Amino acid sequence: MASITHSPNPVGFFTFNDKTTRYVLAHNSIIWLEAARIYTIIHLKEKSPIVCSQNIGDVAVQFLNGEFYRIHRSHIVNLNEVVLFENRVVLLSDDTTLTVAHREVSDFLKAYCEIKNMPLRRRAKAVRRVG
Numbered sequence: 001m002a003s004i005t006h007s008p009n010p011v012g013f014f015t016f017n018d019k020t021t022r023y024v025l026a027h028n029s030i031i032w033l034e035a036a037r038i039y040t041i042i043h044l045k046e047k048s049p050i051v052c053s054q055n056i057g058d059v060a061v062q063f064l065n066g067e068f069y070r071i072h073r074s075h076i077v078n079l080n081e082v083v084l085f086e087n088r089v090v091l092l093s094d095d096t097t098l099t100v101a102h103r104e105v106s107d108f109l110k111a112y113c114e115i116k117n118m119p120l121r122r123r124a125k126a127v128r129r130v131g
Helices: 056-063 102-115 120-126
Strands: 002-004 013-018 022-026 030-036 039-044 050-052 068-072 075-078 082-086 089-092 097-099
Touching: 013 056, 030 056, 056 075, 068 097, 068 102, 075 089, 082 102
Parallel strands: none
Antiparallel strands: 002 013, 013 022, 030 039, 030 075, 039 050, 068 075, 082 089, 089 097
């Protein structure tokens, strides 16, 4: 199990320690984060998931950069890894499907369109087809 360090992080990186290892993960290597009670599971592009011994609320503070969005109380997604968003369901690049909370749909769509630089007039279509 790993814990977050409270020292300043380099921009674009998530850092945390466990008993023997210091992890420094580039934001672009993270697909999504999952709450697992008091832990957070970090799903990566090319490696097995890593368990962090902090809850997702504590971890979320390090991901307030605009590239990540908390779609549900249990999930944070990397907006750059979203392949499809339809009927409140997000398909990620690792073929994971997650449901967006009702109260988050509108704000999620705005955040997604901003990161993809989609103009306002195309936003309605962005709900159906992403990429």
